[in-house]
Amino acid sequence: MTNEVLVARGLRKAYGDRVAVQEVSLTLRPGEVLGLLGPNGAGKSTTVGMICGLTPPDAGSVTLSGGVSLASDEAGYKRRIGLVPQDIALYEELPARMNLELFGALYGMPPALIRNRADEVLAMVGLSDRAKDRPSTFSGGMKRRLNIACALIHDPEVLLLDEPTAGVDPQSRNAIFDNLERLKATGKALIYTTHYMEEAERLADRIVIVDHGRVVASGTQAQLYALLPAAQTLHVELASEPDEAALAGLAGVKRVGQRLDASVADVGRDTGPLLAALVARGIRVRGLASARATLEDVFLHLTGRQLRD
Numbered sequence: 233m234t235n236e237v238l239v240a241r242g243l244r245k246a247y248g249d250r251v252a253v254q255e256v257s258l259t260l261r262p263g264e265v266l267g268l269l270g271p272n273g274a275g276k277s278t279t280v281g282m283i284c285g286l287t288p289p290d291a292g293s294v295t296l297s298g299g300v301s302l303a304s305d306e307a308g309y310k311r312r313i314g315l316v317p318q319d320i321a322l323y324e325e326l327p328a329r330m331n332l333e334l335f336g337a338l339y340g341m342p343p344a345l346i347r348n349r350a351d352e353v354l355a356m357v358g359l360s361d362r363a364k365d366r367p368s369t370f371s372g373g374m375k376r377r378l379n380i381a382c383a384l385i386h387d388p389e390v391l392l393l394d395e396p397t398a399g400v401d402p403q404s405r406n407a408i409f410d411n412l413e414r415l416k417a418t419g420k421a422l423i424y425t426t427h428y429m430e431e432a433e434r435l436a437d438r439i440v441i442v443d444h445g446r447v448v449a450s451g452t453q454a455q456l457y458a459l460l461p462a463a464q465t466l467h468v469e470l471a472s473e474p475d476e477a478a479l480a481g482l483a484g485v486k487r488v489g490q491r492l493d494a495s496v497a498d499v500g501r502d503t504g505p506l507l508a509a510l511v512a513r514g515i516r517v518r519g520l521a522s523a524r525a526t527l528e529d530v531f532l533h534l535t536g537r538q539l540r541d
Contacts, residue, residue: 236297237262237421238283238390243292245278252278254445256292260390260421265412267436268425271535275445276425277318280394283423284315296390311339314388318395318425320375321382324368328359328378331367332385339386346385353381356411373404380411391415391422397431409434429528439527443535456530464499465523466506468492471516478513482506 238260245253253275260266270276281287283294285302295301302309323331329350336346354360357377367375376396383391393412397405412422412435426432432439433453440450449456470490479487484495485506492510496502499522510517 235261238294238296240279240283240294241292243279243282243294244290245275245282245287246290251445253282253289253442256442256445256447258423258440258447258450260423262389262421263416263419264437265416265422265424265435267432267439268423268442269427269429269432269439269531270442272427274442274535276442277394278445279442280315280392280423280425284313284392285310286315307340311386312389314383314386314391316380316383316391316393316396318398320379322367322375322378325366327364327366328354328370328381329363331378331382335382336385341386349385349387353384356384356414357381358407371401371404373400373407376400376404377408377411380408384415389421391420393422393424395425395427397426397428405431429526429531433527441531441534448534449530453527456527457525460525460530460533461495464496464525466492466494466496466499466503467521467523468494468506468510468517469519469521471518474515475513478515482509482513 236259240259241257243253243256244251256275256279258266268276268279278287282289282292285306293301293303296309296312300309300312323334326334332350332353333346336349341349350363351360354363357380359374359378359381362370362374367378370378380393380396397408400408409431412424416422424432424435436453438450438452439456441448441456449459468491470492473490474487474492479485479492482494486493494506496506503520507517507520
């Protein structure tokens, strides 16, 4: 290991004949958000479970900086990891502060430190004024934020977040994003799973895409966009109904009503030749707009459009 705070190598997990995760490897650096993406059933949650120590792998290893692993020091390893699970994990009838105190005690923290940290994390997630209230009275977004606070009570180096914004309103989502960006700025390392591509685009420094239990791509967003046949799309609004015969032979151009969508690698280089080809065919153009590829385009290109549920 060099600058990595976490290295996972060759993780594998099978349930009977079904292999959920096969040869998944990833690294994580301090102050970095790693997006872990994949269709339903691709192995994301199983991978998170193996990294945090809840799911024993059939093969492979996870090591923290300093050579600490579950095999060498299970308690020490888990003290350096925080988990925000996909399903909310709170004691609904205990006050918010007592939830935090319970989680702190499970990590063996001294009572005085638990009290100080509880104040800090409640303030961080905007719940200081609800410390004495029970989560059963909270909204979904408040419960999600308290769940994050519970994962942070012991001040872990690595935070694993498994779809932490599922079912919350835009205000709560943005509050969660702000919290995570502040944690990143302090040097925390985060692994973030989500089905919302715009979340990964906003938060992730690097992205790992898994499908059928295997890594199908990894890298920065720019590196993933480079995997697409075309990185941008030109939307050409036509002045009149196009003649289908005139459109024949225009490579990479698709008709959408009275609009043409053209996949191009470089807008600056390819726009002129496309317009010239349209003019030569007697096709009049009313307007022109461009759009870059999105992470969703990359995701669907790599994993396909077939339903997984």
